[in-house]
Amino acid sequence: MIKRVLMFLVMISAGFLFEGCKKGGSEILIGQWGPQTGPAALWGSVARGTDCYFKMINDEGGINGRKLKLLIRDDGYNPARTVTEVKKMVEGDKVFAFVGGVGTAPGMAVKEYLAQNKIPWVGPAAGSTHWAYPPTKYLFSVYPLYCIEAALLIDYAVKTLNLKKIAVFYQNDDYGKVGLYGAEVAMAKHGLKLVEKVSAEITDTDLSSHALKLKNSGAEVVLLWVLPKHGATILGTAAKTGFKTQFMTSSTLSDAELMFTITKGLWKDMIVCRFSELPNSDSPLMKKYREAWKKYAPTEKWSTFFQSGFLFAETLVEGLKRAGSDLTSENFVKAMESIKDLQGTGGKMTFGPNIRQGSNTGFLTKVVSATEEKKLTDWVTSDINIDEVIKKLK
Amino acid sequence: MDMKRSYYEDIQLLDSGTKKFWFGSLIIILLIIPFLIPGYYLHEVSYISINIIVAIGLNILVGYTGQVSLGHAGFFAIGAYAATLLVKHLPFFPFIFALIIAGLIAAAFGFILGLPSLRLEGPYLAIATLGFGMAIIQILGRFSVFGGRMGLSVPDIGFLNDLLYDSGLFTKTQSRDVNLYYIIMSITIIMALMARNLMKTRIGRAFIAIRDSDIAANSMGINLTKYKTLSFAVSAFYTGLAGGLYAFWMGFINPDSFDFILSILFLAMVVVGGLGSNIGPVLGAIIISFLNLNLQADSISAIPLLGDLLTVITENWMNKGGIASVSIIIFGLILIFIVLFEPLGLFGFWIRIKKYWKTWPF
Numbered sequence: 001m002i003k004r005v006l007m008f009l010v011m012i013s014a015g016f017l018f019e020g021c022k023k024g025g026s027e028i029l030i031g032q033w034g035p036q037t038g039p040a041a042l043w044g045s046v047a048r049g050t051d052c053y054f055k056m057i058n059d060e061g062g063i064n065g066r067k068l069k070l071l072i073r074d075d076g077y078n079p080a081r082t083v084t085e086v087k088k089m090v091e092g093d094k095v096f097a098f099v100g101g102v103g104t105a106p107g108m109a110v111k112e113y114l115a116q117n118k119i120p121w122v123g124p125a126a127g128s129t130h131w132a133y134p135p136t137k138y139l140f141s142v143y144p145l146y147c148i149e150a151a152l153l154i155d156y157a158v159k160t161l162n163l164k165k166i167a168v169f170y171q172n173d174d175y176g177k178v179g180l181y182g183a184e185v186a187m188a189k190h191g192l193k194l195v196e197k198v199s200a201e202i203t204d205t206d207l208s209s210h211a212l213k214l215k216n217s218g219a220e221v222v223l224l225w226v227l228p229k230h231g232a233t234i235l236g237t238a239a240k241t242g243f244k245t246q247f248m249t250s251s252t253l254s255d256a257e258l259m260f261t262i263t264k265g266l267w268k269d270m271i272v273c274r275f276s277e278l279p280n281s282d283s284p285l286m287k288k289y290r291e292a293w294k295k296y297a298p299t300e301k302w303s304t305f306f307q308s309g310f311l312f313a314e315t316l317v318e319g320l321k322r323a324g325s326d327l328t329s330e331n332f333v334k335a336m337e338s339i340k341d342l343q344g345t346g347g348k349m350t351f352g353p354n355i356r357q358g359s360n361t362g363f364l365t366k367v368v369s370a371t372e373e374k375k376l377t378d379w380v381t382s383d384i385n386i387d388e389v390i391k392k393l394k
Numbered sequence: 395m396d397m398k399r400s401y402y403e404d405i406q407l408l409d410s411g412t413k414k415f416w417f418g419s420l421i422i423i424l425l426i427i428p429f430l431i432p433g434y435y436l437h438e439v440s441y442i443s444i445n446i447i448v449a450i451g452l453n454i455l456v457g458y459t460g461q462v463s464l465g466h467a468g469f470f471a472i473g474a475y476a477a478t479l480l481v482k483h484l485p486f487f488p489f490i491f492a493l494i495i496a497g498l499i500a501a502a503f504g505f506i507l508g509l510p511s512l513r514l515e516g517p518y519l520a521i522a523t524l525g526f527g528m529a530i531i532q533i534l535g536r537f538s539v540f541g542g543r544m545g546l547s548v549p550d551i552g553f554l555n556d557l558l559y560d561s562g563l564f565t566k567t568q569s570r571d572v573n574l575y576y577i578i579m580s581i582t583i584i585m586a587l588m589a590r591n592l593m594k595t596r597i598g599r600a601f602i603a604i605r606d607s608d609i610a611a612n613s614m615g616i617n618l619t620k621y622k623t624l625s626f627a628v629s630a631f632y633t634g635l636a637g638g639l640y641a642f643w644m645g646f647i648n649p650d651s652f653d654f655i656l657s658i659l660f661l662a663m664v665v666v667g668g669l670g671s672n673i674g675p676v677l678g679a680i681i682i683s684f685l686n687l688n689l690q691a692d693s694i695s696a697i698p699l700l701g702d703l704l705t706v707i708t709e710n711w712m713n714k715g716g717i718a719s720v721s722i723i724i725f726g727l728i729l730i731f732i733v734l735f736e737p738l739g740l741f742g743f744w745i746r747i748k749k750y751w752k753t754w755p756f
C-alpha cells in the first residue's frame with residue numbers, strides 16, 4: 001500500500017514539472033506558422049523570408065530601439081497542429097502579433113481564437129475573402145483577393161486587347177469561385193457575359209472534355225483559376241486538340257520558371273496578374289531585399305514565396321514603427337489604421353477604421369521565357385464592388 | 395496473480411483492489427490536471443484523449459475482431475460533420491445528444507462498410523476501407539451543405555464555460571480549454587470502460603472467436619454477418635463520437651483534415667500500442683498524437699549532441715526546411731523501433747513495468 005501511495009505522490013509531483021514560458025524585455029516577439037514539412041512544404045519559404053527580413057531590420061537598428069524576434073512553427077499544413085502551435089505561442093511564448101501564416105484552412109482554424117485574445121495578425125498568406133469581409137479589429141489582410149486579379153485581367157482583355165469572348169476555367173472551390181465571380185462582375189461592368197465557364201475538381205486527372213468545351217465556346221481569352229498541375233495539364237490538352245487562345249492566370253501560378261518547365265514551354269505568352277514586384281525588379285526596395293537575402297539566407301532560393309515573406313512583414317513593421325515605444329495591441333491597431341498609400345514591394349497599402357483589406361492593386365505581365373517576364377501594365381487598382389462577389393459566394 | 399473464483403468475478407469491470415485503487419487515483423489526477431498545467435498543454439491533452447477514443451474503437455475492430463480498416467478517418471469525418479451540422483442548425487440541441495447522434499450516423503455507415511467484410515479479408519478489406527475513407531472526403535468536399543472544400547466553423551459548446559469563468563480561477567480562453575477538457579476526458583473514460591466491459595460480454599467473446607478463426611466461430615453458432623457488421627458499427631460509433639469531439643475541440647473543420655494519412659495514423663496507434671489489449675491502444679494514441687504535435691524543429695535541435703549533429707546535417711545536405719525535414723523521419727523511426735523491439739507494442743512495455751513493480755523492490 002505504501003508503495004502505491006508513494007507512486008501516486010511521485011506522479012503528482014511530476015505534474016508540477018511542466019513549466020516554461022519566458023518573456024523578452026527588449027525584443028518584440030512575432031509568431032508565424034507555416035508548413036516546413038509535408039506536402040505543402042514548398043510554401044515554408046514564406047516564413048523564412050520573413051525571418052530574413054527581420055534580420056535586416058534588426059541590423060538597421062530594430063524598431064524604436066527594440067529587436068524583432070520571429071518564432072517559426074511548423075504545422076505541416078494541418079489545422080490541428082496550427083491550433084496547438086498558435087496556442088503555445090500565444091499563451092506560452094506570449095507573442096505580440098502574428099504575421100503571414102500559410103493556408104486558408106490553418107488560418108481559419110485560429111482566426112476566432114486570435115480575435116478573442118486580441119492578438120494582432122497581419123497578412124495571412126492566403127487570398128481568402130474570410131479575412132477582411134466582414135472586417136475584424138485585429139486582423140489586417142495584405143494579400144489581394146483573387147476576384148481583384150480576375151477583374152484586372154478582364155479589364156485588360158476587354159479594353160486593351162479588345163477581346164470580348166472570354167471563358168473561365170476554374171477549380172470547384174472557394175479559390176476558383178472567387179476568381180470566377182470576380183470575372184463575372186467585371187464582365188457585367190463592361191456589359192458582357194462569359195461565353196463559357198468550366199469547372200474542374202481538384203482530383204480530376206483527364207481534362208480533355210474540359211478543353212473541348214473551352215474550344216467549342218470559341219473563346220478568345222481563357223482565364224485559368226486552377227492550381228499549377230491543372231494549369232499545365234489544360235495547356236497541354238488544349239495544344240493537342242489544336243485550341244489556340246490567349247490564356248491568362250492568377251498570381252497563384254506566377255512561378256513562371258516552374259510552369260515553363262512542367263509545360264515544356266507552352267507557358268510562353270501567358271498573361272499573369274501579380275501582386276508583388278518581379279523578382280528581378282530594379283526598384284530600390286527590391287535591390288535592398290536581394291542584398292539581405294544574399295547576406296542572411298544565401299542558401300535559400302529567391303522565389304516568389306520567399307519574397308512574399310518580406311511583403312507580408314513590411315506592413316507589420318510599418319505598423320510597429322508607428323505604434324511607438326508604448327506597444328500595446330490597441331496602439332498597434334490605431335497605428336495600422338493610420339497607414340495610407342504605403343508603397344512597399346506590393347501594391348499600395350491603405351487601412352482605416354473599417355478597412356481591413358490593405359490592397360486592391362496588381363499589375364500584369366506577359367511571360368517571355370522561363371526567366372523573363374515583360375511588364376504589360378503599371379500598378380492598377382480595380383474598381384469592382386467586392387461586396388457583389390461576396391454576395392455571390394454565399 | 396489475480397485469482398478468480400467465479401464467473402461473476404471474472405466479468406467485473408475492475409476485478410481487483412489494486413485496479414480499483416489505481417483507477418481511483420487516475421480519476422483524481424485527471425480531475426486536478428487543469429489546475430496544474432497551462433491551457434495550451436491542456437488543449438493537447440484533450441486532443442490526445444480524442445485520439446484515445448478512436449484507438450479504443452479501432453482496436454475493437456482490428457485487435458479483437460481481426461478485421462483491418464484503413465478508412466477510419468472517414469468515420470471520424472462523418473462524426474465531425476454530423477455533430478457540427480446538428481449543433482449549428484439546431485442550436486437548442488444539447489451537444490451531448492448531437493455527439494451521440496453523430497456516433498450513430500457513423501455507426502450506420504460502419505454497418506454498411508461491414509457488409510463487404512463478410513467476403514473480403516486482409517489486404518482486400520484494407521483497400522475497400524481505404525476507398526471508403528477517401529470517398530467520404532470527396533463527397534464532403536463537393537456539397538455546399540458541408541461547406542465544400544473551405545470547411546465549416548464549429549460553434550462553441552457552452553456547458554461549463556461561464557461557470558468556470560465566473561469562478562475567477564480561469565480566463566476566458568482558459569475556461570474554454572478546461573470546459574472542453576472535462577467534457578472530452580469524461581467521455582473518454584466512459585468509452586474506455588464501455589469497451590472494457592464489452593470485451594467481457596458474449597459479444598466481445600464472439601468478436602475474439604471470429605478473430606482467431608471465423609470458420610470455427612461460425613460452426614460454434616456465432617452469426618458472422620451479425621457480429622462482423624456489429625464490430626464495424628461499434629468501432630465506427632467510437633470513431634464518429636471522437637470526430638464530433640474533434641470538431642468542437644478544433645472549432646473549424648474541412649475535408650482535407652481527414653485525409654487517408656489520418657486513417658493510417660489511427661491504425662498506427664493501435665498497432666504500436668498493442669493489438670487486442672485494453673491499455674495498448676491508449677498508450678499508442680498517447681505516444682503517436684504526442685509525437686505528431688511535438689516533434690518540432692526546436693524540440694529536436696534541443697536534444698543534446700544528436701540535435702546539433704542533425705542541425706549540421708540538415709543544413710548542409712538537406713532541403714531548406716532545415717531540421718524540420720527530419721522530424722517526420724524521426725517519427726517514422728520511433729514507430730519502427732517500437733514495433734521491432736517490442737512486438738507486443740507498448741502493451742509489452744506495460745506488462746514488463748507491471749511485473750517489475752509487482753515484485754519491487756526485489
